[in-house]
Amino acid sequence: MTVTLLFVGLLILLLIGVPISISLGLTSLIYVFLTADMSPVVVAQKLFSTMEHTTLLAIPFFILSSHFLTTGGVSERLIDFAKALVGWTHGGLAMAGVVSCMLFAAISGSSPATVVAIGSILIPGMIKAGYSKEFTVGVIATSGSMGILIPPSIPMIVYADAVEESVGKMFIAGILPGILMGVMLLTVTWIVARRRKMPHEPWQGVGHLFKSFVRAFWGLLLIVIVVGGIYGGVFTPTEAAAVAAVYSAVIALFVHKDMGFKDVPKVMLDASKMTAVIMFIIACAMIFAHVLTEEQVPQNLAKAVLAHEPGAHVFLLLVNVILWFAGDFMEPSSILLIMAPLFHPIAVHLGIDPIHLGVVMTTNMEVGMITPPVGLNLYVAAGLTGMSLGQVTRAAIPWMFVLIAALLLITYIPWLSLYLVNLLY
Numbered sequence: 001m002t003v004t005l006l007f008v009g010l011l012i013l014l015l016i017g018v019p020i021s022i023s024l025g026l027t028s029l030i031y032v033f034l035t036a037d038m039s040p041v042v043v044a045q046k047l048f049s050t051m052e053h054t055t056l057l058a059i060p061f062f063i064l065s066s067h068f069l070t071t072g073g074v075s076e077r078l079i080d081f082a083k084a085l086v087g088w089t090h091g092g093l094a095m096a097g098v099v100s101c102m103l104f105a106a107i108s109g110s111s112p113a114t115v116v117a118i119g120s121i122l123i124p125g126m127i128k129a130g131y132s133k134e135f136t137v138g139v140i141a142t143s144g145s146m147g148i149l150i151p152p153s154i155p156m157i158v159y160a161d162a163v164e165e166s167v168g169k170m171f172i173a174g175i176l177p178g179i180l181m182g183v184m185l186l187t188v189t190w191i192v193a194r195r196r197k198m199p200h201e202p203w204q205g206v207g208h209l210f211k212s213f214v215r216a217f218w219g220l221l222l223i224v225i226v227v228g229g230i231y232g233g234v235f236t237p238t239e240a241a242a243v244a245a246v247y248s249a250v251i252a253l254f255v256h257k258d259m260g261f262k263d264v265p266k267v268m269l270d271a272s273k274m275t276a277v278i279m280f281i282i283a284c285a286m287i288f289a290h291v292l293t294e295e296q297v298p299q300n301l302a303k304a305v306l307a308h309e310p311g312a313h314v315f316l317l318l319v320n321v322i323l324w325f326a327g328d329f330m331e332p333s334s335i336l337l338i339m340a341p342l343f344h345p346i347a348v349h350l351g352i353d354p355i356h357l358g359v360v361m362t363t364n365m366e367v368g369m370i371t372p373p374v375g376l377n378l379y380v381a382a383g384l385t386g387m388s389l390g391q392v393t394r395a396a397i398p399w400m401f402v403l404i405a406a407l408l409l410i411t412y413i414p415w416l417s418l419y420l421v422n423l424l425y
Helices: 002-015 020-034 040-052 055-071 074-086 092-108 111-128 133-148 154-163 167-173 175-195 205-231 237-255 261-294 297-307 312-326 332-349 354-368 376-385 389-412 415-424
Strands: none
Touching (some): 020 261, 055 074, 055 092, 055 111, 055 205, 074 205, 092 133, 092 205, 111 133, 111 376, 133 354, 133 376, 154 167, 154 332, 154 354, 167 175, 167 205, 167 237, 167 415, 175 389, 175 415, 312 354, 332 354, 354 415, 376 389
């Protein structure tokens, strides 16, 4: 009964508009004071000990890297390369938007950063070229959510830390699902664009494609450095994040020279603000998860679920349904930190690979990024276009079904998540 009050209190705070981090921390603290046989000192210790996890150290570095890339003109070069690659097809700019989001996601690890970097350039350009605002916003907001699934992914780091799995394995497990998601979005975009006879860019030849590749080379090289370095055993994911931050700064300042040293303090400040928000959410979520563990909630839940002897397919469907509702109200890092320790032991007992479970959960977070009222990509897209949240939501709903279809394929075809992991590890 007391644990029920914990969740009811959290839901009430979320419904009245209290920020997710404050809701998690305040609910946990009140619960500790009133009902639990636990010292409040433990809560304070947990709050600060969370920041000592070396795995989580990768998050601020990847955030800093994405800010240097956004400010340093890398996103513009990636968009030009994507235009040259697929812009000549039906709905060329929309197709280029999907490809650009995939590429930028592979070097930033952040979904909102991907929407900002690509959307701030492509959304005005697509509208000017004759695309409807609703179609444009729907494509970019949805494609930007791939920043959660395609490695390096910040939510994957959070999941791996929560259940003590390998970040490297999680990253490689996200490659094929990320490509599948991108291909499905490209296919639907092409079909819709062809039926509506949307404009496309003229084909400018192989020479132009090669020139655009050369201009985007240094940004694309970061994908090879980060992913190849991790899988090649050159450095850990945390070290890879630090390398990405330094590399991005060097590219922005000395290679592309699209930003000067006078811009560095602002980039550092913006990255610090985003880092502080995410890390505070993680810290409060860890406190909430600690309270649940102390109260034996994961263990009791596992016993209750296993008592009904569900099959792996039924359990995975249950996971998707629960995460669907959780994504309506909570931020991805909070969901993963709270839900992953609950689902992990049940999945292991049912013979579900923890890495596959992590990819399924991460893909659900991708859907949550365009699900109101907390979907961050909806707010970012609304800010870029001046549209209301309701308008952006309506524009994104058709594309949400594409993500859900991909989610079901990823959920029930474990090969997509595990093939490369088994091949390399």
